[in-house]
Amino acid sequence: MSRTFLAKNPSVLWFLLILSAFTLGVTLLSDAFGLDIVSTSFVKTLGKTLCLCLVALAMDLIWGYAGILSLGHMAFFAIGGYMIGMWLMYARTAEIVAGAMASEALPATAEELRNAIASQIFGVVGGSDLPLIWSFAHSFWVQLLLVVLVPGLLALIFGWLAFRSRVTGVYLSILTQAMTLALALYLFQNDSGLRGNNGLSGLQNIPGLADVSQADLSIWFFWASALALGLGYVLVAWVASGKFGSVIRAIRDDEQRVRFLGYSVEGYKLFVFTLTAIIAAIAGALYYPQAGIINPAELAPIASIYLAVWVAIGGRGRLYGAVIGAAFVSLLSSWFTGGRAPSVNLGFYTINWVDWWLILLGLAFVMVTLFAPKGMGGLFDLLTKIASPDRKGAPLGPDDGALMEKEAQK
Amino acid sequence: MSALLEVSGVSVTFDGFRAINNLSFSIGAAELRAIIGPNGAGKTTFMDIVTGKTRPDKGRVLWGERSQSLLSFNEAQIARMGVGRKFQRPTVFEDQSVSDNLMMALKARRGPFSVLWWRPAQEHRDKVAALAAEVGLSEQLARKAGELSHGQKQWLEIGMLLAQEPRLLLVDEPAAGMTLAEREHTTKLLVELAKTRAVVVVEHDMEFVRRLNCKVTVLHEGSVLAEGSLDHVTKNPDVIEVYLGR
């Protein structure tokens, strides 16, 4: 992280400044600091939004820079959530069970405690044994490690199989959709060991912090999310700068040519795929304690498509674009679908935004793709007056992921 | 003199069509060779085979002092072993600056982890500057490759090839789209390069080939029709028929 890195990437410094100011502002206005202008539930929404911005950064690295349209990264996000959720649920249940058993005449044995926890957690799916995958659920540190290891390993294996056989373009996108669908279907089963469609719940209660108010907890998680986003931004900007960034952008525009330069294209794709999967998982591990619940619907194929839509609307190929897109669209989306947007009465028909939001989003996506491929991030070019080379609208390379001329940026 | 590259008895079929038919070819470590032949003769396919893009149905492709078979390596590995290739259409990375294009091609470790930590030192900047000077792009270093003229892109691609420091250079129709002055510069450069490495030039412009003043291989329907000096092969009745007949 030298001075030249920041000098060459002024947007990183700007981003960190704005993020810090935003974090400070929300903190001062929050319930935890007495003002209560920003409600606790809205602090949670903002914290979750920061996590979505982080996963959008990962999406931008793999799609905007490396040209791989993965439609499966929300699966890694959700797996990260499940991994930390297992510990949250287990440790919290352990506290409650221990509390209940403490009043009994005989102190409970470890065995009894374990069984009680298991039947508490798995009663809903008719189980009373702790599945094998919960072996480490009692350990915060192991589950934290699994947040990184499980999605990382999954991405490594999936990516190795896909990239090695040179699956590219739309076929790869379909394959990643199949992956996330398969995972979701598996998790929906009651005997998957993760409580089927009930998912994991009560994740907002942090074990050992029972007497800390949700107002304080929410602001802590907000800080953690802001920190993760800041670090993630620096990391992704660093990876995307320099020669590594050159190589992955070259792969996006013409991967065959990159091979003839002696770079192993598959190795680079695998690297980026796995790295972004891990970033997505970390974002998910911070998101779900703020959401309070996770279930297999979170892995629905559409979730990953939304992610791509955010990045497209924000402007792929530039990191702040991805962040802006994710923040803007996801906040707007929760406003529209939360029933808070006033319905429009046309006399003969009432536009109910809960139903119409998706159509609006789809329309916005099509419009952006057709008329403003640089997305919202492109507005910054108007400010700095960056001109792109005139290539008569031709893409910048022969590959599917290649940037169209209008997207190319300085 | 032992051969740097030895191709023997190679055949390739595309959907039943024999693009390369029992082709044999060899070139020494410091030699200039021109390959000529009508359109569809299989010149580009020949390069595809040597660089690992296309797998032959049969035949051998041997490389270097130890006569290693290239057939078990992929494109990137073959490139790292020292085979550089220039494409028929100029292919440079248009979204990136001329200096980034050259930096990427510069001979260095190619693995993701080493590249991630790699930062240009003064010696690398000097090298890039020298390469840019050699191909006449010193003024364009900071510009995006997409803004260059067709001829300049050709030059940039040649510069990238030089940056790779290959032992064998495969050049597909370099003179296409170049002005007369640029062609002369190209000829000189290729002749100069062939003093220290093997260079194979595919071209169908006879005038250009004459100026290279080297051994010529004539390809027709996927196999070698004639080989020798340009004067020798142009007197060959088979060659005359292929080029002038029909």
Ligand SMILES: Nc1ncnc2c1ncn2[C@@H]1O[C@H](COP(=O)(O)OP(=O)(O)O)[C@@H](O)[C@H]1O
């Ligand atoms: N990938 C391919 N699939 C099918 N046919 C091909 C393929 N590549 C080349 N060919 C055919 O092989 C023949 C030789 O092509 P090529 O090597 O490009 O010729 P040249 O470069 O000498 O003009 C042509 O008839 C061409 O149509």
Ligand SMILES: [Mg+2]
């Ligand atoms: Mg050709």
